[in-house]
Amino acid sequence: MDISPATLEEIRKRQAAVERTYSPYAARNAGAVRKKDARAEEPVIRPPFSRDADRILHSRAYTRYIDKTQVFSLIDNDHITHRVLHVQLVSKVARTIGRALGLNEDLIEAVALGHDIGHVPFGHTGEECLDGICRQAGVGAFRHNVQSVQFLDAIEDLDLTLQTLDGVLCHDGEKFVGRLVPAGPISAASLRSKCEMIRGGAPVLPSTMEGCVVRAADVIAYLGRDLQDAIEVGLIDRDDDDLAAICRETFGIDDYQTITRTTIDTLIKDLITESFGKAEISFSDEAAEGVKKMQTFSIDHVYNHPRLTSQHEKIRRMFAALFEHYSADLEEEKRDSPIYTDYLDAPWVSREYREEASEGEKVRDFIAGMTDRYFAERFRAVVLPERVRGTYRTEG
Structure with a gap:
């Protein structure tokens, strides 16, 4: 059923009225640029950045968020953060900030929903493992944002x-x-240049205010949540004096149960206050110092905790075994291998990608896209011998 021209015109007027309330630094829907722009769009009901968010939500990569843990990959607890929850938290935090600053919430949502899709099984430990393997294989550095x-x-x-x-x-x-x-104009060439800079370890900044908001919101969303999760699973004692001092001195937190919401509330208000009416997204010096202290504490007491790092070598061997196995399957063109049946032959994989990507890139991408569960299943299938069920014969 088509929407009547009169209704579309009224919706268009309302959208134009909303855009007139935008900050002069906000991204405009009319400025949206696609490399191909091959699909017909109706920009009134679904503006371009809103359509981006929809496309990400319906992608296969997004569905795999559901089984990718945020930090605690090897700890079973149904109340800790997974990627799918983290990106929703980032989206909520970023849209709250963007609304107050008069920015484009549709663009913010699209960036937030897609920002962590490149994370591999076992989080940052897995990324370190895959990075080393890719460098040795001549594929180049692995970075989850690329x-x-x-x-x-x-x-x-x-x-x-x-x-x-x-x-x-x-x-x-x-x-x-x-x-x-914001870093300046966006083009396909600038995007490629930034990818190479990131692979080489150089810092880059988003080219839109909305991208800057999401980058700040990413920190806000995980800062307190990771600490609260660490307390939940027993990596940090709830009476830890160092954590209590940092929380109290930086954000006035006296109860560990309020770490997440107080951190989020305090930093959102600080960011809005410091950024309002400006062509930048910034924290106050005091808030920035507090963030750094909490990050340092998390690195020392959570991310590098022996319960999380003790299995690093086993995980590295798992990644190496799968990379070697599926590289051989590609070289030998084993069409019944999961790298074909579950990945390359899937209808959602671009034909251009299948034709142009190197074998090393295909193996990298197949492994990087795995969920934690699927990764473990593939490893067992590759390493453990398959049992053959016999039949009993009776002599009559």
């Missing part, structure tokens, strides 16, 4: 706007920056 663009742009070919892809690429919440100034 991989996010690889999944969304090359593999599934969603034809997202360059603004969304740029925000996804430049999110990098692990490297905290207290003042984010």
Whole structure:
């Protein structure tokens, strides 16, 4: 059923009225750019950045968020954060900030939903393992934010706007920056250049205010949540004096149960206050110092905790075994291998990608896209011998 021209015109007027309330630094829907722009769009009901968010939500890569843990990959607990929850938290935090600053919430949502799609099984430990293997294999450095663009742009070919892809690429919440100034014009060439800079270890910034908001919101969303999860699973004692001092001194937190919500509330208000009416997204010096202290505590007491790092070598061997196995399957063209049946022959994989990607890139992308559960299943299938069920014969 088509919407009547009169209704569309009224909706268009309302949208125009909303855009007139935007900050002068906000991304406009009319400025959205796609590399191909091959699909017909109705920009009134579904503006371009809103359409980006929809395409990401319906992608195969997004569905795999459901079984990718945030930090605690090897700890069973149904109340800790998984990637699918983390990206929703980032989206909520970022849209709250964007609404207050008069920015484009549709673009913010699209960037937030897609920003962590490139994460591999076992989180940052898995990323370190795959990075080393890819370098040895001649594929180049592995970076999860570059991989996010690889999944969304090359593999599934969603034809997202360059603004969304740029925000996804430049999110990098692990490297905290207290003042984010948009990096300038966006083009396909600038996107490729940023990918190479990131692979080489150089810092990059988003080219839109909305991308900067998501990058800041990524930190806000995980900062308190990771600590609260660590307390939940017993990595940190709830009476830890160092944590209590940091929480009290930086954000006035006296009860560990309020770490997440107080951190989020305090930093959102600080960011809005410091950024309002400016062409930048920034924290106050005091808030930035508090973020750094909490990050340092998390690195020392959570991310590098022996319960999380003791299995690193086993995980590295798992990644190496799967990379070697599926490289051999590609070389020998074993069409019944999961790298074909579950990946390369799937209808959602771009034909251009299948024809142009190197074998090493295909193996990298197949492994990077696995969920934690599927990764473990594939490893067992590759390493453990398959049992053959026999039949009993009776002599009559």
